[in-house]
Amino acid sequence: MDPQCAATSEDINPQAPAMNHRTPRSPLSSPSVPPRLCQTSLEASPSTHSPTVFTTLLTKMRFATLFSIATLFASFHTTFADTPTIEELIEISGVATGPSEFNEEGYRNLAALKAAAHIPTPTTPxxxxxxxxxxxxxxxxxxANGLPLKSPARRRRPRTPLNRLExxxxxxxxxxxxxxxxxxxxxxxxxxxxxxxxxxxxxxxxxxxxxxxxxxxxxxxxxxxxxxxxxxxxxxxxxxxxxxxxxxxxxxxxxxxxxxxxxxxxxxxxxxxxxxxxxxxxxxxxxxxxxxxxxxxxxxxxxxxxxxxxxxxxxxxxxxxxxxxxxxxxxxxxxxxxxxxxxxxxxxxxxxxxxxxxxxxxxxxxxx
Known part of the structure; x- marks a missing residue:
C-alpha cells in the first residue's frame, strides 16, 4: 500500500444519527483546490487476520443492503474469534476509503461492526x-439563560505565605x-x-x-x-x-x-x-x-x-x-x-x- 494512502484508527459514536450530505451546493462547497485521486488498496492491519478475511468482510459491508443485520453479525463472529481492535474495524468498515474524508456509509458500517463486537462507548462526564x-x-x-446568579465567592487566606519575590x-x-x-x-x-x-x-x-x-x-x-x-x-x-x-x-x-x-x-x-x-x-x-x-x-x-x-x-x-x-x-x-x-x-x-x-x-x- 502506498504509505501516503495508509489509514490509521478512528472511532465514532455508534449511536450517532445518520446525516445526509447530498444537499445543494452553497458557497461553502465550491472547489478551490484541484483534486488528485489517491489510489488505495485493501490490506490487513498488523494482526493475526488474513487479507482475504478483510477483503471478504469489506465486500459484504459494501453490499450491506443485501444482508440483514443478523447475517452481518453472524459473519462477524465467524471471522473474529477474539474481540477485534478499533483499527481492524476501521479497516473493514471502509471509513478511510472514498473521495471524501467524511465517509457517511463507512461510519454506518463501523457502528454496526462495533455493535457486533460489543465494544462499549466510554462514559460521558x-x-x-x-x-x-x-x-x-x-x-x-x-x-439570559434563566439561571440564578452566582453565589459570592469566599476568599481564603493561603496556609503558607506567598513568595513575595515571585x-x-x-x-x-x-x-x-x-x-x-x-x-x-x-x-x-x-x-x-x-x-x-x-x-x-x-x-x-x-x-x-x-x-x-x-x-x-x-x-x-x-x-x-x-x-x-x-x-x-x-x-x-x-x-x-x-x-x-x-x-x-x-x-x-x-x-x-x-x-x-x-x-x-x-x-x-x-x-x-x-x-x-x-x-x-x-x-x-x-x-x-x-x-x-x-x-x-x-x-x-x-x-x-x-x-x-x-x-x-x-x-x-x-x-x-x-x-x-x-x-x-x-x-x-x-x-x-x-x-x-x-x-x-x-x-x-x-x-x-x-x-x-x-x-x-x-x-x-x-x-x-
Missing part, C-alpha cells in the same frame, strides 16, 4: 461538564471579560460564508450550516487589558453533545502522527473536549473528546481572540512544541484545519473550498 459550562458563565449570561515579578492580569455569540466562517474578503452547526457530524466533528437557528454558540473569557489574548479556551454553549464543553482541535483520523506540516495531507478536526482541557502550550491529550474511544490527540488552549475583528485563530502544537498556524477548509459540510490543502486533496479528491477563518458574531449584550 455529563455532571462535571455541565457544571463547568455554567460555572464559566457571567451573571449576565446566567440571567509575586513582584509576575504581571498582574486585568479584569476578565467574556464575549459570546454565534461561531461563523468568513472568507479572505471578510464576508461571512456560513455558520458552524451546533449538531456535530456523527456526534464527532464540527460542520457548517447556513441556517442561523442552527448555529453553534460559544463564549470566550480573556484578560480585558490585552488586545489579542492567546492560549484561550472557548466554551461551547449549545452543542448537541453533552459532556465535552470545550472547543478543541482534534488530530485527524488518518494522520500517521500528530504533526502538521507542508507536504503532508495531515489535518485536524474541530470538535469538543472534556474539562479541564489540555492546558496552554500542551501538545495535547488523548481521549475525552468527541472522538473519545481512540488515541486521537485533542488540544483546547490554542485560541487567539482578536478583539477588533472578533476573529478566533487556532494554532496546533506539534510534537516538538512548535505552534503551527493553518487555515480552515470545508469538504461538503465538514470543517478541516489544513496546512497543505493540495496534499489533502490528493488524499481526498472531493471538492474542497476555502480558506476560511472562524469569528464570533457577538451577541448584542456582550459587544464592547
Amino acid at each position: 455529563e455532571t462535571r461538564s455541565e457544571a463547568g459550562v455554567m460555572g464559566r458563565m457571567t451573571n449576565a449570561e446566567r440571567l 509575586a513582584r515579578v509576575q504581571a498582574s492580569p486585568g479584569p476578565s471579560q467574556t464575549n459570546s455569540g454565534r461561531l461563523a466562517l468568513r472568507d479572505a474578503s471578510g464576508q461571512r460564508v456560513g455558520y458552524v452547526m451546533n449538531t456535530l457530524l456523527n456526534n464527532a466533528q464540527l460542520g457548517t450550516t447556513t441556517d442561523v437557528s442552527k448555529a453553534l454558540r460559544v463564549s470566550v473569557t480573556f484578560d480585558s487589558l490585552l488586545s489579542n489574548p492567546s492560549q484561550l479556551q472557548v466554551t461551547l454553549l449549545n452543542s448537541n453533545v453533552v459532556g465535552y464543553p470545550l472547543l478543541a482541535l482534534i488530530q485527524g483520523r488518518d494522520n500517521t502522527n500528530q504533526d502538521l506540516s507542508a507536504g503532508s495531507f495531515h489535518y485536524v478536526y474541530s470538535g469538543g473536549a472534556a474539562e479541564p482541557g489540555s492546558g496552554p502550550g500542551s501538545t495535547g491529550i488523548a481521549g475525552q473528546n468527541t472522538y473519545t474511544a481512540v488515541s486521537r490527540i485533542a488540544q483546547t488552549d490554542v485560541w487567539t481572540f482578536d478583539r477588533s475583528t472578533f476573529g478566533l485563530t487556532p494554532a496546533w502544537i506539534n510534537s516538538n512544541g512548535d505552534a503551527k498556524t493553518f487555515s480552515l477548509y470545508t469538504q461538503s459540510t465538514a470543517i478541516y484545519g489544513l496546512v497543505d490543502p493540495a496534499a489533502f486533496s490528493g488524499r481526498y479528491p472531493s471538492p474542497l473550498s476555502g480558506p476560511y477563518t472562524y469569528y464570533i458574531e457577538l451577541d448584542v449584550a456582550s459587544a464592547p
Whole structure:
C-alpha cells in the first residue's frame, strides 16, 4: 500500500444519527483546490487476520443492503474469534476509503461492526461538564439563560505565605471579560460564508450550516487589558453533545502522527473536549473528546481572540512544541484545519473550498 494512502484508527459514536450530505451546493462547497485521486488498496492491519478475511468482510459491508443485520453479525463472529481492535474495524468498515474524508456509509458500517463486537462507548462526564459550562458563565449570561446568579465567592487566606519575590515579578492580569455569540466562517474578503452547526457530524466533528437557528454558540473569557489574548479556551454553549464543553482541535483520523506540516495531507478536526482541557502550550491529550474511544490527540488552549475583528485563530502544537498556524477548509459540510490543502486533496479528491477563518458574531449584550 502506498504509505501516503495508509489509514490509521478512528472511532465514532455508534449511536450517532445518520446525516445526509447530498444537499445543494452553497458557497461553502465550491472547489478551490484541484483534486488528485489517491489510489488505495485493501490490506490487513498488523494482526493475526488474513487479507482475504478483510477483503471478504469489506465486500459484504459494501453490499450491506443485501444482508440483514443478523447475517452481518453472524459473519462477524465467524471471522473474529477474539474481540477485534478499533483499527481492524476501521479497516473493514471502509471509513478511510472514498473521495471524501467524511465517509457517511463507512461510519454506518463501523457502528454496526462495533455493535457486533460489543465494544462499549466510554462514559460521558455529563455532571462535571455541565457544571463547568455554567460555572464559566457571567451573571449576565446566567440571567439570559434563566439561571440564578452566582453565589459570592469566599476568599481564603493561603496556609503558607506567598513568595513575595515571585509575586513582584509576575504581571498582574486585568479584569476578565467574556464575549459570546454565534461561531461563523468568513472568507479572505471578510464576508461571512456560513455558520458552524451546533449538531456535530456523527456526534464527532464540527460542520457548517447556513441556517442561523442552527448555529453553534460559544463564549470566550480573556484578560480585558490585552488586545489579542492567546492560549484561550472557548466554551461551547449549545452543542448537541453533552459532556465535552470545550472547543478543541482534534488530530485527524488518518494522520500517521500528530504533526502538521507542508507536504503532508495531515489535518485536524474541530470538535469538543472534556474539562479541564489540555492546558496552554500542551501538545495535547488523548481521549475525552468527541472522538473519545481512540488515541486521537485533542488540544483546547490554542485560541487567539482578536478583539477588533472578533476573529478566533487556532494554532496546533506539534510534537516538538512548535505552534503551527493553518487555515480552515470545508469538504461538503465538514470543517478541516489544513496546512497543505493540495496534499489533502490528493488524499481526498472531493471538492474542497476555502480558506476560511472562524469569528464570533457577538451577541448584542456582550459587544464592547
